[in-house]
Amino acid sequence: MYPATVADWRVLAQRRLPRFLFDYVEGGAGDEATLAANVADFAAIRLRQRVLLDVAQVDTRSQLAGQACAPPLAAGVPFTLSTVGICPLAEVVAATGQAPWFQLYMLRDRGAVRALLEAAWAGGCRTLVFTVDLPLPGMxxxxxRNGMAASSARAALLRARQVLARPGWVSDVVIGGRPLSFGNLHRQVPGGRDLNTFKAWIDAQFDPGVSWRDIDWLRDQWQGRLLLKGILEVDDARAAVASGADGIVVSNHGGRQLDAAPASITALPAIARAVGSRTEVLMDGGVRSGVDIFKALALGARGVLIGRPWVWALAAQGQAGVTRLLAHWQRELLLTMTLAGVSRIADINPSHLITPPERP
Structure with missing residues (x-):
């Protein structure tokens, strides 16, 4: 199959990945109602088609956090490297020739946090994405079901069977690849190459006591741009602005935290109206096409971040898959702008929607 849409890459990823890895990427919290709503609420938005307008020179260029971006995607250009990413920062910089954004989880060990921030700054990172909606992981x-939450021999056997059912993945990753570790935390986690050891350390490091006071501390540690990711309420968005954050990401963590929380695209309009003139508003959750990007921009986002789509493309076809995915989305965005009669990203607004959805 020649993949064309995100759904195509998802099918290929499911065929290739061991089940516990695919489900880890695919899954959400609880009954996955919020996970489903992220996609469904995007699909419910309708666009106005306009004709006989001069759209000979459509321009999809934009900027995110002061960084040039062709389509307004916070993925690839630029990329956000997780605190718990497999590849260390130095490896990403060496491979890409530029520093990514750095995503931070607050840990109880503030010394470890300080070390992470110092390493990120020394590595060239200038934008920090602080995830604020993870005092504890969602259920x-x-x-x-896949034994990811257990360290028993039975759970290990279950995962081993799933791995052996994907010989291509075993060949490329287990045999042909290097030993995997959590690259940015290898100094903080003793025995960090062992999944169970690492999980135990992370579970002990989640800090439900984090509050807005910690943003002040974080601001003292970080000289660059600060984005707070995980905002769903107008009051929290206003507090983020008051804290000195340079931007926010309207996000429900991909439906992986509080099930029954609103879809990100539904929470976006009120937040954009409240603080969009004072800070940079991005969003994630449910973005599956260039058409969805247009919808998010029309509802007040400056740009979007994506997670599952690029992971599916990467799992299916490696770097070529991610490149093709972004190219398809760039083309979709350009065509959507053309058929909606708009030539510049800055001109996309709610008037291009028939009935913008609104959270009660």
């Missing part, structure tokens, strides 16, 4: 039943 993700797929991980429980």
């Amino acid at each position: 993700r039943w797929r991980d429980v």
